Amino acid sequence: MIREPAELQIDDDGRVSLPLGLLAEAGLDAAGRILAFSDGDGRIVLQR
Template sequence: MQEPAEIGIDEQGRVQLSLGLLAEAGITPGAELVAFSDGDGRIVLRRHEDAVRDLLERGHL
């Protein structure tokens, strides 16, 4: 696991994630992601296909 890195949020609410962090998570530039709040200051990013698969397995779609 890489060392945590501080990132900022610009005026439009955008963040930039390092290529190393993306690679570690198995996410490639241009990937479609789903974002959701996990409460208490956490935002979770999931690959779209993984999030859909999880929902299908749980019977939510």
């Protein structure tokens, strides 16, 4: 199941907080580590 996208705010330090429900659906927890990379044209990919 794919949920509706959540609109998130980027803070002054460039940080984004992800909703806990979104993390749980992805099999992640708040203390986990992920890879982040740009996929071009305004897209950022997060990967376990």
